Amino acid sequence: MKCFDVIVVGAGTSGMMAAIAAAKAGSSTLLIEKNKRVGKKLLLTGGGRCNVTNNRPADEIIAHIPGNGKFLYSAFSQFNNYDIMEFFESNGTHLKEEDHGRMFPVTDRSKTIVETLFNQLEKLGVTIYTEAKVEKVLHKEGQIIGVALEHEKIYAPCVILTTGGRTYPSTGSTGDGYKLAKRLGHTISPLYATESPIVSNDDFITEKTLQGLSLQDVALSVLNSKGKVIVTHQMDLLFTHFGVSGPAALRCSSFVNQELVKNEHKAVTLQLDIFPQKTALELKNEIQRRLLEQPEKALKNSLKNLVAERLLDFVLNKTDLSDYQSKQISEQQLDKIVQCLKSFRINAAKTLPIEKSFVTGGGISLKEIHPKTMESKLVNGLFFAGELLDINGYTGGYNVTAAFVTGHVAGTHAANIADYTFLPSVEQD
Known part of the structure; x- marks a missing residue:
């Protein structure tokens, strides 16, 4: 039986950061991605240069997230855009500022950002499954117990869903996370195209x-x-x-x-x-x-x-x-x-349509999520981060910032909870 403390579903911007944060906090972490490689959509951002965040005060960044940005105040008090910059700089990836506070890697290549995240995952010993699709999130007595892939079940007391929205479906963003969340009783606010x-x-x-x-x-x-x-x-x-x-x-x-x-x-x-x-x-x-x-x-x-x-x-x-x-x-x-x-x-x-837009509006209803931890109010041990949430910002590094911030907060809190959560007996599953 395979067991981890934290399972992250979706290796995009928020998923990689969630897995890094969980592993840094001492959790044995599994990151599952249905594509061959991690960070596929991140490679496309900022015209392939990756507008990684924005060098503005938190209030200003939240003002540039017209879709429920205020929900992020608590998350920003724990990890913010300056922490994102510090994360990359301290890992040897230097950033530069362009117009309107947009931050890019000095290399002008989004690949640099994806590689930095991937190197951190490897360094922290995160297990990565690629070309693996989560069919179902397993739960019992109101508590997460793991995930089911096509041919196996993997157990963990905490699962973080970071599967992205519905933009750029060629990158794997086909709305899987909405279906998984809905089956667990979550409400999905109607999806619509933004930045389109x-x-x-x-x-x-x-x-x-x-x-x-x-x-x-x-x-x-x-x-x-x-x-x-x-x-x-x-x-x-x-x-x-x-x-x-x-x-x-x-x-x-x-x-x-x-x-x-x-x-x-x-x-x-x-x-x-x-x-x-x-x-x-x-x-x-x-x-x-x-x-x-x-x-x-x-x-x-x-x-x-x-x-x-x-x-x-x-x-x-x-x-x-x-x-x-x-x-x-x-x-x-x-x-x-x-x-x-x-x-x-x-x-x-x-x-x-959404598929040809930059960002998905709508998503998992924020009324059902704790803003401080990104944990579900309905199922213990279930967390959400990134574009799956009903949060959307303007282009200019704001959406990527929201993804990194919610990912980090979800990963950190999942690790804390996994520390003292015992899985209910899973034999019947």
Whole structure:
């Protein structure tokens, strides 16, 4: 009969950190992975460079985790982003800071991060099973007793589920953990795509009028059914053949999906402000000054370089002012141009599906998990960490940080519990 103190299911970001923390705390630890190798999804993060964490204060990091980030306060008080940096630095993997506090390995290769974690697992004597799939989590009398693989059962008083969400299914993230948790009585909050490009069926999108146009530092807002702003993100935006992408769109996507559910899947309105740093009046005055300086010129020529040429053509077409001279523009027509530049409406039909998104929203209901330990409130010895939890952040190292933090906390507490937990008799299993 094979027995361990702690079994970790899923060798991704949170799973490897959970196994390291459990082994460091003195537990005999087994890490089970259904892929041939550990850390498959981690290799893809940060465009293959691995945005390993973010160098911001904890409060700021939690503010960048709009999906239940506050649940992490207790975990962050035990292990945080600075501890993650210290973990890598002390193991000889040097990190560097880039824009918005994003931390990357100096090597610019995510492989370096995966190797550091793997070396630690080996050094601490963690047993690793690859190409092994957990079919069932075994429990008896409200207590975890182990896991069942296809051809064998392995026993332990603590099991940590770290199987990831449903993004990038090619990496093995196919939602197995949700099924295992559900069988143990846990509630799964509805899953939805976050950090995902947004799809629109507006004519200018389907006709590819602005396809490939990139706008810097614009403000994209998601409006509710009453036209009230839910959230605004001021970042770069890219028009694509199916809708909008780029950082501003990705950050708005989870709010779009939540609003679509509330609206019974009727399109959600996005509002784009191309000049967020100027008030409508300031922009109007600037345009007016240009028109007064060159009254005889065609409107298009007077407004040259105000915005990208294709965007200007689009705005003038939309306001029916393409053939006007500067001196012909009335106050009302000027207001139309300003409105088009300051509150350009886009109808969001949906986002790309979870499988093509960066992060899964929804997951194991946090009401059923102790925030201090990541242990289940329903089954003793069952822990969760990483993307399986109903926690989601923006891109920029926030999700990886949440995965490392919850993994470390789960691993440490599982090891403590395993120390004084006796398995019920397991002969019948």
